[in-house]
Amino acid sequence: MSTRRGENNRNRPQKHQNNFAWKFDKFKTDPKTKVVADIVVQNCCAKCTGVIEWKIKYGKYKPLTQPGKCTNCSEKRVKSAYQVLCIPCVNLLEVCAKCRQKEDIVNTREHQLLLDTELFHNEIKKELLTLPERKRRSFLRLVERSENDLYKAIKEQERAEREGLPGADRELPTLIEIRRDIKEKARVAKEKFGRAQGSDDLDLDDLDLNGDGDDDLSEDEF
Structure with missing residues (x-):
């Protein structure tokens, strides 16, 4: 483009077209x-x-x-x-x-693990390998139920916000908080009901799911 006054028109395209993103390592092989x-x-x-x-x-x-x-x-x-x-x-x-x-x-690696559903569930299954089959399946059902309850609560809150219903400002736990709690409960279940401890006669219902020392909780309080 000419720098003379009054000549603001240019017939040629710009020199650098920027057809692809710049990569610093494109021509380096070290x-x-x-x-x-x-x-x-x-x-x-x-x-x-x-x-x-x-x-x-x-x-x-x-x-x-x-x-x-x-x-x-x-x-x-x-x-x-x-x-x-x-x-x-x-x-x-x-x-x-x-x-x-x-x-x-x-x-953090923990955040990546907690946010990736497949990785998180695989980690929980590994944590519960020493549990008897019936107790392991019961715990995994509780895990699925807790996550589904959170998703339902989020959808209900969104609907309440759209329609102006009460409960729109209710504070909900995050998925990371839910899964951290599940990891801790899986650790407790492993310690209490692991086969290495000879506890095959125990029931998962005896697990302190709230971590408050009360062992008389039901699955619904997960």
């Missing part, structure tokens, strides 16, 4: 580039995850050559660049590993 491209950000909040993923996408990410020092425990076990907390301290403090803010950590 191992470090491939390692950086495959990095998955973990233990960070949504904002910090986006910042680090931008660095990875545009080739600005610089991995650590040796473990960094954790700002909480002072141990040299921080293995991810741009993070200041090690994984045990992240689990202990329940904060973002980069900004140390009490934000919702969106990409």
